[in-house]
Amino acid sequence: MKQEIPYKIYLAENEIPDSWYNLRADMKNKPAPLLSPGTLQPLTAEELSGIFCKELVEQELDDTTPYIAIPEEIRNFYKMYRPAPLVRAYCLEKALGTPAHIYYKFEGNNTSGSHKLNSAIAQAYYAKKQGLKGVTTETGAGQWGTALSMACAYLGLDCKVFMVKVSYEQKPFRREVMRTYGADVTPSPSMKTEVGRKILEAHPGTTGSLGCAISEAVEVATQNEGYRYVLGSVLNQVLLHQSVIGLEAKKALDKYGVTPDIIIGCAGGGSNLGGLIAPFMGEKLRGEKDYRIIAVEPASCPSFTRGKFAYDFCDTGMICPLAKMYTLGSGFIPSANHAGGLRFHGMSSTLSQLYHDGYMEATSVEQTSVFEAAEFFARTEGILPAPESSHAIRVAIDEALKCKETGEEKNILFGLTGTGYFDMVAYEKFNDGVMSDYIPTDEDLEKGFAGIPKFPGNEF
Ligand SMILES: *Cc1c(COP(=O)(O)O)cnc(C)c1O
Numbered sequence: 306m307k308q309e310i311p312y313k314i315y316l317a318e319n320e321i322p323d324s325w326y327n328l329r330a331d332m333k334n335k336p337a338p339l340l341s342p343g344t345l346q347p348l349t350a351e352e353l354s355g356i357f358c359k360e361l362v363e364q365e366l367d368d369t370t371p372y373i374a375i376p377e378e379i380r381n382f383y384k385m386y387r388p389a390p391l392v393r394a395y396c397l398e399k400a401l402g403t404p405a406h407i408y409y410k411f412e413g414n415n416t417s418g419s420h421k422l423n424s425a426i427a428q429a430y431y432a433k434k435q436g437l438k439g440v441t442t443e444t445g446a447g448q449w450g451t452a453l454s455m456a457c458a459y460l461g462l463d464c465k466v467f468m469v470k471v472s473y474e475q476k477p478f479r480r481e482v483m484r485t486y487g488a489d490v491t492p493s494p495s496m497k498t499e500v501g502r503k504i505l506e507a508h509p510g511t512t513g514s515l516g517c518a519i520s521e522a523v524e525v526a527t528q529n530e531g532y533r534y535v536l537g538s539v540l541n542q543v544l545l546h547q548s549v550i551g552l553e554a555k556k557a558l559d560k561y562g563v564t565p566d567i568i569i570g571c572a573g574g575g576s577n578l579g580g581l582i583a584p585f586m587g588e589k590l591r592g593e594k595d596y597r598i599i600a601v602e603p604a605s606c607p608s609f610t611r612g613k614f615a616y617d618f619c620d621t622g623m624i625c626p627l628a629k630m631y632t633l634g635s636g637f638i639p640s641a642n643h644a645g646g647l648r649f650h651g652m653s654s655t656l657s658q659l660y661h662d663g664y665m666e667a668t669s670v671e672q673t674s675v676f677e678a679a680e681f682f683a684r685t686e687g688i689l690p691a692p693e694s695s696h697a698i699r700v701a702i703d704e705a706l707k708c709k710e711t712g713e714e715k716n717i718l719f720g721l722t723g724t725g726y727f728d729m730v731a732y733e734k735f736n737d738g739v740m741s742d743y744i745p746t747d748e749d750l751e752k753g754f755a756g757i758p759k760f761p762g763n764e765f
Pocket residue numbers: 418419420421448449537538539571572573574575576577578647691693694722723724
């Protein structure tokens with residue numbers, strides 16, 4: 306007899322994965338290595354260890370080990386908020402009148418309000434283990450900074466966060482949560498760093514960008530004894546840590562013999578999507594199973610769907626390693642009316658390679674349609690979703706509506722990466738009917754592409 310599937314599939318505490326899964330081990334075409342911006346040669350572990358913690362450098366460069374054990378201390382921290390529930394969206398299905406079965410993995414059940422805590426605790430742990438004093442980072446809307454502050458507070462590490470100035474001013478609550486957890490929060494660009502002073506001189510009155518905050522955080526880490534830089538997305542190590550999302554989701558679905566037909570995730574730098582799809586993509590890469598995998602990005606920041614696959618800088622100051630990825634150019638900044646997050650100009654090099662090789666699809670959606678989906682979801686499933694997560698909700702709903710037309714009973718899995726309590730200014734705009742869409746023109750994008758470095762082998 307077929308088992309009735311509950312609203313929430315909970316795993317037991319001892320079912321939290323004991324290893325992360327390293328997707329790269331199963332990729333035939335490995336993601337391209339990080340290059341030194343000076344020599345254009347692949348960066349060695351030694352060079353990278355000036356910026357990142359030693360063990361994280363090893364994870365960053367490891368293309369071959371499929372499973373990496375999760376240290377006991379990190380698993381213990383995970384127990385505070387994991388396993389995360391896998392929810393069967395019965396109410397949403399009913400409201401849509403779709404024969405599709407919709408599942409979502411909910412990662413918003415912790416104070417940071419997102420999946421970012423999964424990697425924050427790992428990165429803070431390795432910094433502590435190395436005997437460092439603290440870590441530096443950037444944050445945009447503030448989820449990553451909050452997650453890192455929580456992890457650092459737990460381990461007794463100093464945490465210096467450069468927060469994009471416009472968010473620092475417009476999101477005072479997020480800023481205060483970070484300070485409550487003991488972080489030192491600076492609006493970026495700032496006068497504290499050389500790169501910040503340079504950017505302020507060139508663009509007085511700028512409200513900042515992620516790329517600029519990254520440059521400042523890296524400068525502080527490399528110039529202060531006992532500090533390293535940590536990053537909340539994009540890097541291979543972050544995708545590795547986020548694989549707990551997919552491993553748990555797969556374990557929960559396997560309990561009920563459910564195989565997803567379509568897996569959907571929003572994509573900013575690619576960490577939640579990379580984590581959610583990891584074990585499924587592994588099966589696909591090994592030729593064991595096939596899944597349709599869809600990355601969803603904002604139409605106003607379309608790195609996968611309209612970007613170039615090339616080596617590019619990860620930051621505005623051009624001091625970070627070069628990564629080969631789908632990029633809009635490190636100078637690209639989404640238009641001022643963009644409110645839904647996912648605003649980084651590049652994309653994880655692992656996901657970029659997989660997309661380039663045809664293992665996944667990507668689509669872009671406009672923000673008013675994203676907030677319509679968010680509102681519908683909040684009213685049916687009860688959870689107030691983060692605008693970022695709502696990109697995935699939009700496409701999950703669209704796919705479920707297609708099933709309604711065809712009568713297909715597909716299984717749809719999507720990542721609900723977080724909650725939107727701190728995004729009420731964006732919701733307010735939507736509720737007041739003053740939210741608008743802006744899709745960059747080809748000319749707008751050309752300006753960003755012009756900043757992609759040109760060197761032999763980097764034609765695009
Ligand atoms: C940061 C964030 C994202 C996007 O980052 P990825 O690295 O692409 O996963 C998505 N959802 C939420 C709630 C976030 O905080």
